[in-house]
Amino acid sequence: MQISGAEIVVRCLQEEGVEFVFGYPGGAVLEIYDAIFRQDKFKHVLVRHEQAAVHAADAYSRSSDKVGVALVTSGPGATNAVTGIATAYMDSIPMVVISGQVPSPAIGLDAFQEVDMVGITRPCVKHNFLVKDVNEIAATIKKAFYIAKSGRPGPVVVDIPKDVTQARAEFRYPDSVHIRSYVPATRGHSGQIKKAVNLLLEAKRPYIYVGGGAVQGRAEAEVTELVRSLNLPCTNTLMGLGAYPGSDRQFLGMLGMHGTYEANMAMQYCDVLVAVGARFDDRVISVPSHFLGQAKKIIHIDVDPSSISKRVKADIPIVGDVKLVLREMLDQLKQAGQKPDGSALNQWWKQIEEWRGHDCLLYAPSDELIKPQMVVETLYDITGGQAIVTSDVGQHQMWAAQYYKFDRPKQWLNSGGLGTMGFGLPAAIGAQLANPNAQVACITGEGSIQMNIQELSTAKQYHTPVKVVALNNRYLGMVRQWQEFFYGTRYSESYMDALPDFVKIAEAYGHIGFKVENPADVEPVLREAFSDKLKERLVFLDFRTDQSENVFPMIQNGKGLDQMDLPAHMRAVQQVPFENNRDYGNMC
Numbered sequence: 001m002q003i004s005g006a007e008i009v010v011r012c013l014q015e016e017g018v019e020f021v022f023g024y025p026g027g028a029v030l031e032i033y034d035a036i037f038r039q040d041k042f043k044h045v046l047v048r049h050e051q052a053a054v055h056a057a058d059a060y061s062r063s064s065d066k067v068g069v070a071l072v073t074s075g076p077g078a079t080n081a082v083t084g085i086a087t088a089y090m091d092s093i094p095m096v097v098i099s100g101q102v103p104s105p106a107i108g109l110d111a112f113q114e115v116d117m118v119g120i121t122r123p124c125v126k127h128n129f130l131v132k133d134v135n136e137i138a139a140t141i142k143k144a145f146y147i148a149k150s151g152r153p154g155p156v157v158v159d160i161p162k163d164v165t166q167a168r169a170e171f172r173y174p175d176s177v178h179i180r181s182y183v184p185a186t187r188g189h190s191g192q193i194k195k196a197v198n199l200l201l202e203a204k205r206p207y208i209y210v211g212g213g214a215v216q217g218r219a220e221a222e223v224t225e226l227v228r229s230l231n232l233p234c235t236n237t238l239m240g241l242g243a244y245p246g247s248d249r250q251f252l253g254m255l256g257m258h259g260t261y262e263a264n265m266a267m268q269y270c271d272v273l274v275a276v277g278a279r280f281d282d283r284v285i286s287v288p289s290h291f292l293g294q295a296k297k298i299i300h301i302d303v304d305p306s307s308i309s310k311r312v313k314a315d316i317p318i319v320g321d322v323k324l325v326l327r328e329m330l331d332q333l334k335q336a337g338q339k340p341d342g343s344a345l346n347q348w349w350k351q352i353e354e355w356r357g358h359d360c361l362l363y364a365p366s367d368e369l370i371k372p373q374m375v376v377e378t379l380y381d382i383t384g385g386q387a388i389v390t391s392d393v394g395q396h397q398m399w400a401a402q403y404y405k406f407d408r409p410k411q412w413l414n415s416g417g418l419g420t421m422g423f424g425l426p427a428a429i430g431a432q433l434a435n436p437n438a439q440v441a442c443i444t445g446e447g448s449i450q451m452n453i454q455e456l457s458t459a460k461q462y463h464t465p466v467k468v469v470a471l472n473n474r475y476l477g478m479v480r481q482w483q484e485f486f487y488g489t490r491y492s493e494s495y496m497d498a499l500p501d502f503v504k505i506a507e508a509y510g511h512i513g514f515k516v517e518n519p520a521d522v523e524p525v526l527r528e529a530f531s532d533k534l535k536e537r538l539v540f541l542d543f544r545t546d547q548s549e550n551v552f553p554m555i556q557n558g559k560g561l562d563q564m565d566l567p568a569h570m571r572a573v574q575q576v577p578f579e580n581n582r583d584y585g586n587m588c
């Protein structure tokens with residue numbers, strides 16, 4: 001029996017177990033929308049902007065173990081989706097985006113709402129397809145899901161002309177996929193793993209550096225076992241938060257541009273570094289030459305061979321699924337029955353505790369001004385550290401990462417690589433749909449929230465009771481901070497002097513809003529927002545915060561990990577070169 005191409009698309013999504021499709025209709029995808037109307041196995045979520053559709057699908061994927069799906073029309077629908085696609089690509093998020101295209105005979109003729117979606121997205125997708133034959137739809141979508149979730153995950157675009165969705169064919173969904181040119185690595189090389197184990201056992205100042213690859217690869221149990229069994233210090237990147245419990249003593253905090261003093265100093269002065277699913281990007285190590293100025297041996301584990309030695313040369317590269325590689329590493333460690341030099345490790349921990357003792361995240365409390373750090377700390381306490389937290393980009397993002405201790409993976413959802421304002425609210429909606437019983441908080445700023453504030457309408461329609469925690473300092477905060485530090489306090493276009501009444505906006509969309517200006521009101525208002533009474537309601541919390549507050553520590557462009565700008569109480573700390581002869585020996 002033959003069915004339409006549009007019906008084939010829908011049947012493919014059903015075969016993949018898709019639960020939600022986030023999208024916005026238009027002429028080129030009306031056949032698909034008609035087929036969606038005539039089925040009930042998955043639900044379509046109508047967003048108010050295509051960028052939000054992709055962000056919501058992205059966060060649905062990030063907060064679950066599923067592939068997110070978005071559906072957009074041709075032309076502006078497709079181009080509106082590009083920011084979301086690029087966001088997912090930079091953060092390695094598995095997603096399939098189906099875009100409509102003008103009829104095949106019209107392609108290349110500047111038809112109404114025609115864009116070259118394959119050409120436009122080529123730099124920011126893992127792969128893309130243009131389907132030219134109705135008989136190719138099923139096999140193409142099967143490949144798209146396989147490519148999106150295997151190896152290093154990423155978004156895949158499937159562009160389908162309208163006439164292909166109207167044509168008819170028999171539906172046959174493949175049982176499996178074989179792509180000769182695409183064979184992702186899984187198990188690491190046992191010989192390389194053995195070298196890594198031996199080097200780690202010889203280390204005097206070992207350090208475990210964990211990135212988003214460990215979150216995507218669900219390697220949190222293996223990371224935790226490795227760190228705890230050998231009593232090693234551990235740090236996470238912004239994208240890796242939750243891969244190791246943030247409340248644990250052996251966790252030194254996030255590292256990098258706004259990382260903790262102890263995490264950055266340990267990164268600079270370790271002698272053996274185990275990088276797990278991380279890519280040594282510019283916001284983590286800043287300048288490679290400075291980072292490598294202190295001799296160290298690097299073990300780099302990643303499923304993507306192109307990520308290894310891209311910025312920093314690895315001494316022991318291991319290509320493979322991080323979970324499987326760490327499992328074999330743990331097995332070899334058990335067989336060896338050895339541990340690193342206990343005396344040297346104790347000295348290393350003594351130095352780390354000295355660095356940690358400076359309390360780089362300490363801030364001055366106030367009875368008059370709401371400190372943004374205090375809002376995040378209070379949110380952590382009230383939610384018991386269990387909320388799924390989304391964020392936008394800027395100061396509020398860094399404070400969320402610093403002060404909310406994420407103990408599990410897929411709990412922290414943010415745009416790490418692309419730095420996309422407008423991500424937070426649609427991401428919170430996607431996360432809430434994926435986790436209907438979870439508390440979901442969107443930590444945002446008054447600038448970012450306005451990028452996709454129309455999604456308050458989507459949240460109303462689909463009953464997603466997220467809590468929007470807006471740290472409103474009336475500035476584009478991170479821009480203002482840089483202008484203060486590097487541009488002589490010339491605050492060019494960073495002050496927002498025509499802000500709306502966010503409480504009234506929330507109420508206009510059918511939600512609840514609170515404006516909070518007194519520090520004493522922060523805790524009671526947050527408690528009310530997360531109370532059982534408002535459990536089923538979206539609550540918008542407009543916290544009017546201290547405008548002068550900056551994010552510390554901070555590493556300026558061109559500076560090294562041990563050359564941080566520090567908060568006022570640490571300005572007297574002498575950042576002299578670390579002496580690596582404190583009974584550690586010097587193996588490097």
